[in-house]
Amino acid sequence: MNNNNQICPWWMGYALLIPLRKLGQNPHKILGPYVSKGMTVMDYGSAMGYFSLPMAKMTGDSGKVYCVDIQKKMLEKLSKRARNARLDHVIEPLLLGESYNPEMLKNQVDFILLFAVVHEVPDRDQLFRDIYKMTKSGGSVLFAEPAAHVSVQHFKHSLKLAQEAGFGLSENKPMPKGLSALLVK
């Protein structure tokens, strides 16, 4: 992971699932303030679903979790995990270049998670415009990047692109450490 749009290899998806990760990045603590029952949410750059499965538990049976990724292998493993956890009726994997179409989800999503993915996307400007399009009015986006791999300057530039796409920047910092921001529509 770095500032050069290098895509996280699919096998790294397994490392992202290790239980120890919960000590520093507990999905329920991080997402609790933003995700609730019945919501339509999105985990953009979901990989194998470290955050997606907890999100599905939080939205419950009446909610929907769209999981977007560019790598089929990540989404295949995510689907298997969702089936095993009996959450496959809530989780919908969407593959970039195939089933993912931001136009179809225009103004439909209450909350979008962009966790450790934006620096991997070559066209950040287009990404934030698509994310803005899909977010409902009053909805929000938790945007976080790994400080070990992304410079403050790169993060700030991403924030500028998000604002140019139309997002406002909340004064609330969603995570106490590292690079994170809450974008609001």
Ligand SMILES: C[S@@+](CC[C@H](N)C(=O)[O-])C[C@H]1O[C@@H](n2cnc3c(N)ncnc32)[C@H](O)[C@@H]1O
């Ligand atoms: C470092 S991983 C983070 C995964 C997950 N958000 C987490 O925190 O566990 C980044 C993920 O973003 C995906 N990705 C990279 N470029 C993407 C793009 N343009 N659109 C959607 N997903 C992308 C990668 O395939 C990878 O699964």
